[in-house]
Amino acid sequence: MEPNGILIYGELTENYSIRPVVKQLLSKAVELKEKIWNQRIMVCIIGPRMNYEKIIYELGKYGADEVVIISDNRITGYNCNYFPKFFAEIAKKYPPRIILIGATVQGKEIASYTATKLDTGLTADCTNLDIGENNLLLSTRPTFGGQLTADILCRTFPQMATVQENVFKEKEIEHTATAIFSWFDINEEENKIRIIKSTKKETKSKDLASAKIIVAGGKGACKDNGFALIYQLAQKMKAAVAGSREAFELGYITKSQQIGQTGKTVAPELYIAVGISGASQHLTAIKNSGKIIAVNKDVNAPIFKQADIGIVGDLFEVLPELIKNFETVNKEENDE
Numbered sequence: 001m002e003p004n005g006i007l008i009y010g011e012l013t014e015n016y017s018i019r020p021v022v023k024q025l026l027s028k029a030v031e032l033k034e035k036i037w038n039q040r041i042m043v044c045i046i047g048p049r050m051n052y053e054k055i056i057y058e059l060g061k062y063g064a065d066e067v068v069i070i071s072d073n074r075i076t077g078y079n080c081n082y083f084p085k086f087f088a089e090i091a092k093k094y095p096p097r098i099i100l101i102g103a104t105v106q107g108k109e110i111a112s113y114t115a116t117k118l119d120t121g122l123t124a125d126c127t128n129l130d131i132g133e134n135n136l137l138l139s140t141r142p143t144f145g146g147q148l149t150a151d152i153l154c155r156t157f158p159q160m161a162t163v164q165e166n167v168f169k170e171k172e173i174e175h176t177a178t179a180i181f182s183w184f185d186i187n188e189e190e191n192k193i194r195i196i197k198s199t200k201k202e203t204k205s206k207d208l209a210s211a212k213i214i215v216a217g218g219k220g221a222c223k224d225n226g227f228a229l230i231y232q233l234a235q236k237m238k239a240a241v242a243g244s245r246e247a248f249e250l251g252y253i254t255k256s257q258q259i260g261q262t263g264k265t266v267a268p269e270l271y272i273a274v275g276i277s278g279a280s281q282h283l284t285a286i287k288n289s290g291k292i293i294a295v296n297k298d299v300n301a302p303i304f305k306q307a308d309i310g311i312v313g314d315l316f317e318v319l320p321e322l323i324k325n326f327e328t329v330n331k332e333e334n335d336e
């Protein structure tokens with residue numbers, strides 16, 4: 001069968017809704033499809049037996065032509081024994097020209113397994129996708145420590161790329177998708193990995209991918225309880241807490257809270273950067289934010305070039321003032 005179209009891994013959340021990155025990849029795929037016309041966009045979903053009508057409708061709204069659903073009652077959540085295997089099987093059954101996968105924990109595992117099984121290349125953590133010469137996928141990603149970006153043309157099919165959450169914007173269109181149901185054998189005895197128990201990790205902060213407001217701290221806040229002020233401000237603003245790589249390396253945030261090239265890409269309505277200098281590896285991951293406010297005591301800090309509002313000052317003076325103001329605003333709202 002001739003390779004046709006774009007195949008996307010349709011990652012589901014714990015509550016069996018579509019992860020935002022799938023819609024973002026679909027919107028990008030619609031743009032790519034216009035350049036390599038007469039190609040279909042297919043999404044592959046793996047999950048338990050349930051009603052997928054709403055999910056199919058939703059995926060159609062973002063440009064999916066076909067949704068392949070592999071469902072089985074024994075699938076209760078992500079399983080590294082089946083998911084990569086089933087996805088690679090679908091890629092063999094309906095050979096695509098391009099495979100796009102979100103660079104999530106699941107996505108990274110599925111992408112690397114599939115690339116190995118299909119004996120093709122994989123460009124990871126892309127920051128842009130386009131169609132280049134000979135209708136080939138042109139993947140852009142940072143290189144040389146983020147100082148340069150490389151445009152990569154993979155000449156083997158399928159051409160595979162992973163993209164972090166929030167790199168592309170979701171865009172609804174008038175479109176409907178059709179469903180294809182597929183089954184694979186599950187032989188639990190063959191499983192090399194058994195999940196004995198799952199425990200949800202306790203986290204002090206909200207999910208960054210869906211947060212409307214993020215307060216992020218850098219090395220400047222990693223002393224004298226600077227992060228305590230960041231958590232206080234975030235609490236008053238109902239915001240999520242994040243930070244720079246320095247903040248992670250100094251132990252003030254977890255890896256999942258790190259923003260940047262080697263962390264998460266975010267697109268909140270408001271990003272407040274406190275004591276963050278604004279290195280290119282950090283800025284690239286916040287460029288889709290609605291508004292950026294920077295608090296830094298160095299007037300020449302590069303963050304001010306990207307910020308919509310810059311506050312030049314010591315965070316230990318600025319943050320208590322902001323916290324006090326939000327306390328007043330919150331009190332007035334509660335009194336009304």
Ligand SMILES: Cc1cc2nc3c(=O)[nH]c(=O)nc-3n(C[C@H](O)[C@H](O)[C@H](O)COP(=O)(O)OP(=O)(O)OC[C@H]3O[C@@H](n4cnc5c(N)ncnc54)[C@H](O)[C@@H]3O)c2cc1C
Binds near residue numbers: 278313
């Ligand atoms: C391959 C590679 C990948 C990388 N990936 C990432 C990544 O994913 N994310 C990331 O963030 N970085 C990443 N980096 C590191 C990046 O280059 C920077 O080193 C890092 O972002 C700097 O973090 P920072 O801004 O917290 O610290 P600094 O650059 O040290 O800045 C601290 C800032 O705090 C200000 N400050 C100090 N005290 C105060 C105060 N009291 N009040 C107000 N302001 C104050 C200072 O003026 C300064 O601007 C990467 C680097 C490489 C080479």
